Amino acid sequence: MLNMKDISKVYRTESVETHALRDFSLHVEEGEFVSVTGPSGSGKTTFLNVAGLLEESSSGIYELDGRDVSSLNDNERSRLRNEKIGFIFQSFNLIPELDIFDNVDVPLRYRGFGNAERKKRIERVIDIVGLGSRIKHLPSQLSGGQQQRVAIARALAGEPRFLLADEPTGNLDSEMAESVMQLLESINAEGTTIVMVTHEPNLAQRARRNIYVRDGQLEEAVPDLQVAAAL
Amino acid sequence: MFRYYLKLGLLSIRRNPALSALMIAAIATGIGACMTIVNIEYVMGSNPIPHRSDVLYYVQVDSWDPNEAAVDVDRPPRQLTYTDGTALLEAREARRQVLSYMTWRVVEPEDSEQLPFQVQSRSTSADFFPMFDTPFVYGGGWDKSADDNGEYVVVINKEVNETLFGGEDSVGRTVIMNGDRYRVSGVLDTWDPMPKFYDLNNQHFGEVEEVFFPFSVSIAKELSSNGNTNCWKAPDSNGWEAFKNSECVWMQLWVELHGAEEKQNYLAFLDAYAESQKALGRFARPLNNRLNNVTEWMEIEGVVADDVQVLLGLAVLFLAVCLLNTVGLILAKVMRRAGDISLRRALGASRRAIFVQYIVEAGVVGLVGGFMGIAMTWLGLQGIRGLFGQSRMIDHLVQMNWTMILAAIFLAVMAALAAALYPTWRACRIQPAALLKAL
Amino acid sequence: MEIGPIWRTMLRNKSSYVLIALQIAVTMALMVNAIAIIQERTRLMGRPTGIDEDNIFTFNSTGFDPNMDFQALVAEDLDAIRNHPGIDNAVMTNSLPIRNGGWGQQFQTEPGTDVESVGTGIYFVDEHGVDTFGVDLIAGRNFTSTEINWFDPESDDMWPSVVIVSAALAESLFPDISYDEAVGKTAYVNSVEPITIVGIVKTLQASWPSWEHIENASLVPQKRGATSARYVVRTEAGYRDEVIPQIEKMLAESYKGRIIRNSKTMTEVRNDAYASDSAMIKLLFFVVSVLIAITSLGIVGLASFSVTRRTKQIGTRRALGATRPAILRYFLLENFLISSVGVATGAILAVGLNMWMVQTFNLTPLAWYMIPSAMLVLWLVGQLAVYGPARRASFVSPAIATRTV
Structure with missing residues (x-):
């Protein structure tokens, strides 16, 4: 599903060069649920950005779903994001002026589906996340957990093969976090590949495979999660 | 306290120089356009013999x-x-x-x-x-x-x-x-x-x-x-x-x-x-048969030309556009500083304090706009002189007096305050905690 | 494509959008009416006077010597002017078209004091009048030299019995027949004195530029005056500016008991007549330009703000698959919607303002195409103004979406 080989990402400012990723290689099989942990500044977010086609790598090869995406132009990358990848952000990133329906609708609009198709999909995913009764509400009228469910619905609406979650429970209390995790697990059970960045060891543990990033590099052996938690 | 608000206002004006310049320019242009025409109308319609105008009557039979x-x-x-x-x-x-x-x-x-x-x-x-x-x-x-x-x-x-x-x-x-x-x-x-x-x-x-x-x-x-x-x-x-x-x-x-x-x-x-x-x-x-005193007779004879009245109408609309512009810009500014306002509220600023802070800032913008507006009026009058050529009337028209200068400043400050009223009201309604959480 | 969500977004965040829309609306009302006034003034200024404007000049001879023989002087003057090189013809008259001051008279088609009459400007000329003015005699004939007399204040002479009128005057006097059939018809002046129309000129304007019946003018065969004469001179093409000082000097030297003054070319007369209109046109053009500049700066400013405020949102959209053109389109479309509300409101305001001005200042009502043209212009201005900020928005990186603050 996802195959990164020797990926590097360098940020340059006038005086400093920062190597956010160094010769980073990772293979994720279709249907896996992978958690990525690591201390702050380790390159988790950069990995996520590159994996999600939000940023281009400086060097290396990245294949997504069997296709080399390293050299695609902006429009092609946008389309791939739209069709193949679902995003779940730590701070939900719902558009405050749009109600739940319109928020979930955003990626579908860019996909170019017809009205009926969009409506069908939106209602389906909102049902999946259990917010059918709130469809006309604005994000600000929902709790954090509910907002993240909307974000998940938005990620699912395009039926992506690959879900990228960035600290999906970072802004939630434990009860809400638990329900979001359950939701992710059930989605994974239906066959969607999930890569989840988190700093919470007990969440990371629930994934089938754990990856640890430090100094922009993947540490081969899965480290002792207790150590990671201590960092 | 007033000095504190004044300082905040100046600071804020300096922090967004392009935006502040745009607001000041909008007010100045609007005031300039309006005052140019008002000045012309004022001179045209002014009483030529104020101490005797109500004892002199024009006779018609x-x-x-x-x-x-x-x-x-x-x-x-x-x-x-x-x-x-x-x-x-x-x-x-x-x-x-x-x-x-x-x-x-x-x-x-x-x-x-x-x-x-x-x-x-x-x-x-x-x-x-x-x-x-x-x-x-x-x-x-x-x-x-x-x-x-x-x-x-x-x-x-x-x-x-x-x-x-x-x-x-x-x-x-x-x-x-x-x-x-x-x-x-x-x-x-x-x-x-x-x-x-x-x-x-x-x-x-x-x-x-x-x-x-x-x-x-x-x-x-x-x-x-x-x-x-x-x-x-x-x-x-x-x-x-x-x-x-x-x-x-x-x-x-x-x-x-x-x-x-x-x-x-x-x-x-x-x-x-x-x-x-x-x-x-x-x-x-x-x-x-009719008897009209000086000012009545001037009114009947339409001394203030129709063109000037049309221009005055257009100038007022022009000022309206400039003010709407300013309201929009101030509103945008307030919205952008919502976090700041929220923080101040959390730190104990009352609604009234926020209101005063923003009104003072608007007043400063208005005052500067007013002074620039006087310059604009002067330019406008020079432009009118250039357009209409030299004559006794034009020479009179392009003189500004203190009444007009004070009126320009007053109008500018009033305009800026009016423009600031709605955005400031919105600023006051920002809840102390609202934005802190989202940050 | 995504009008629905954009529209709903705008409705949820009304105030700033309403402000721009209102600004566009007032701008439109102002612009439309200013341009309507410009059009009206341009039309007024574009009307031909009917005379050979390029080659005509005029001046006054004002006598002050009580012993002057005025009639002999005029005859000598005209003779000298007509024989001067570079001159086509000259005539003594009382005024010129659009000179802002002249002789007016009422003509009527039936004798009597209680009869509808038509106003006309009057030019007293001799048989050289038609040629000197350079008017186009389209029917009938010119005056003959035998028809020209000096007006004698001591006599009981009546008004001259023949007249040449402008086609417009012929048509207002005799609305039921074509103007060439008016030749030979009798009209009445001073209620009862009959005059016969012997000729029709195509166009000849009266002396008052703002008179509603300015196209009504007549040439009357008579010489008038006791001390002061106005001469109108037509030069050969291209000689006008050269001969004016020569003529002034020649006449001033030929007789010392008078002052030669106020020489003006017809071009100057026209400029004077429409000075305020032409100033008004320039002024309004300036106002409209500044107005559009201010409105577009306002749009740029607010759009920039909106882009800055929505950076995160734009990044999110990009992350969710929006291409750069899609983001650009979003802001253009949003502006189009605001502008549409603005111009729709503006159309109503513009018509309302125009109705008020038509009523209060007798302006002409708007031409139908003004509203759609102004809408198009303002739509375009809006799109151009928002293009910069929208382009900036399209360059927001999708990676913004994963940034936490």
């Missing part, structure tokens, strides 16, 4: 065509016939009365080196000078006896006195006009009434005449008017006598009346006069 009013709708003619003018003058029913019309004369300097030159002149009667309170450098007007005896006396202005007599006291000396010798009775000092209220039938902002001489002389010399002459019926025959006795209107009568009672009495007198003329077969229209 309806001697016009039985079949048609002189001026729509049902207004009497704008001037008087010779018959009516002289009859009313001689009746002397008011404290003072003056009859006059505009003529041209050619002055021949005694010094044969100098070329003859043409002057704009006014044939008038003795009361002209005291009634209109004209300033004199030397001498004064002439006596009623000069009118009665048709004496060749003349009042000249400073410029003519300069040309003919090198600016000396010329009272008693002689001016030759069209072959006749006139004795100088006085030299006028600069007298520049705006508009030329005593003769609004011709150019509203025309030049004041250079030479004044008795009405009785110009009639004897058979001088017709160089201003407007209107007839609803041709004179009975050719020649001066027939013209004098015709129904053509060509002269203006002003009377001086103090208080409502005198005005009532004079109106009654006019009505009685009209009735007496009806008995002679004239004045076939219904009684329609």
Whole structure:
């Protein structure tokens, strides 16, 4: 599903060069649920950005779903994001002026589906996340957990093969976090590949495979999660 | 505390220089456009003789065509016939009365080196000078006896006195006009009434005449008017006598009346006069005599040109656009600083404090905008001068006075405060905690 | 494509959008009416006077010598001017078209005091009048020299018995026949004195530029005056500016008991006549330009703000698959919607303002195409103004979406 080989990402400012990723290689099989942990500044977010086609790598090869995406132009990358990848952000990133329906609708609009198709999909995913009764509400009228469910619905609406979650429970209390995790697990059970960045060891543990990033590099052996938690 | 807000305001203006510049420029442009036109309207409509404007009355009697009013709708003619003018003058029913019309004369300097030159002149009667309170450098007007005896006396202005007599006291000396010798009775000092209220039938902002001489002389010399002459019926025959006795209107009568009672009495007198003329077969229209004081007459004659009123309307809309612009920009600014406001509220600022802070800031913007607006007004007036060319009126128009400058600043600050009101209200409604959480 | 959500977004955040829309609306009302006034003034200024404006000049001879023989002087003057090189013809008259001051008279088709009459400007000329003015005699004939007399104030002479009128005057006097059939018809002046129309000129304007019946003018065969004469001179093409000082000098020297003054070319007369209109046109053009500049700056400013405020949102959209053009389109479309509300409101305001001005200042009502043209212009201005900020928005990186603050 996802195959990164020797990926590097360098940020340059006038005086400093920062190597956010160094010769980073990772293979994720279709249907896996992978958690990525690591201390702050380790390159988790950069990995996520590159994996999600939000940023281009400086060097290396990245294949997504069997296709080399390293050299695609902006429009092609946008389309791939739209069709193949679902995003779940730590701070939900719902558009405050749009109600739940319109928020979930955003990626579908860019996909170019017809009205009926969009409506069908939106209602389906909102049902999946259990917010059918709130469809006309604005994000600000929902709790954090509910907002993240909307974000998940938005990620699912395009039926992506690959879900990228960035600290999906970072802004939630434990009860809400638990329900979001359950939701992710059930989605994974239906066959969607999930890569989840988190700093919470007990969440990371629930994934089938754990990856640890430090100094922009993947540490081969899965480290002792207790150590990671201590960092 | 005020100084603290002032400091915050200045800080905020400096922090967004482009935006603040845009707001100030918008206010300044709007104020500039408005004040330019207001200034013009103010000068055009200003009272040329404030201390006497409510005792001077312009006289109209309806001697016009039985079949048609002189001026729509049902207004009497704008001037008087010779018959009516002289009859009313001689009746002397008011404290003072003056009859006059505009003529041209050619002055021949005694010094044969100098070329003859043409002057704009006014044939008038003795009361002209005291009634209109004209300033004199030397001498004064002439006596009623000069009118009665048709004496060749003349009042000249400073410029003519300069040309003919090198600016000396010329009272008693002689001016030759069209072959006749006139004795100088006085030299006028600069007298520049705006508009030329005593003769609004011709150019509203025309030049004041250079030479004044008795009405009785110009009639004897058979001088017709160089201003407007209107007839609803041709004179009975050719020649001066027939013209004098015709129904053509060509002269203006002003009377001086103090208080409502005198005005009532004079109106009654006019009505009685009209009735007496009806008995002679004239004045076939219904009684329609009018007395208007200086400001009323200016209003009736539409001294402030339609174009200026149109421009004023457009300028007000222009200001509205500029203000809407400013409201939008201030609102955007407030929304952008919502976090800041929220934090201040959390730290204990009351709604009122936030309100005052933003209103002070808007006031500063308005004040700066107002000063720039004055500069813009000045530019605007220069532009108007460039567009309309030099003339007595334009030179008057492009002068700004303190009233206008203060009005510009006041208007600018008011405008900025008005523009800030809604955004500031929105700022006050921001909850102390609302944005902290989202951050 | 995504009008629905954009529209709903705008409704939820009304105030700033309402402000721009209102600004556009007022701008439109102002712009439309200013341009309507410009059009009206341009039309007024574009009307031909009917005379050969390029080659005509005029001046006054004002006598002050009580012993002057005025009639002999005029004859000598005209003779000298007509024989001067570079001159086509000359005539003594009382005024010129659009000179702001002249002689008016009422003509009527039936004698009597209680009869409808038509106003006309009057030019007293001799048989050289038609040629000097350069008017186009389209029917009938010119005056003959035997028809010209000096007006004698001491006599009981009547008004001259023949007249040449402008086609417009012929049509207002005799609305039921074509103007060439008016030749030979009788009209009445001073209520009862008959005059015969002997000629029709295509166009000849009266002396008052703002008179509503300015196209009504007549040439009357008579010489008038006692001390002062106005001469109108037509030069050969291209000689005008050269001969003016020559003529002034020649006449001033030929007789010392008068002043030659006020020479003006017809071009100057026209400039004077329409000075305030032409100033008004320039002024309004300036106002409209500044207005559009301010409105577009306002749009730029607010759009920039909106882009800054929504950076995160834009990044999110990009992350969710929006291409750069899609983001650009979003802001353009949003502006189009605001502008549409603005111009729709503006159309109503513009018509309302125009109705008020038509009523108060007798302006002409708006031409139908003004509203749609103004809408198009303002739509375009809006799109151009928002393009910069929208382009900036399209360059927001999708990686913004994963940034936490």
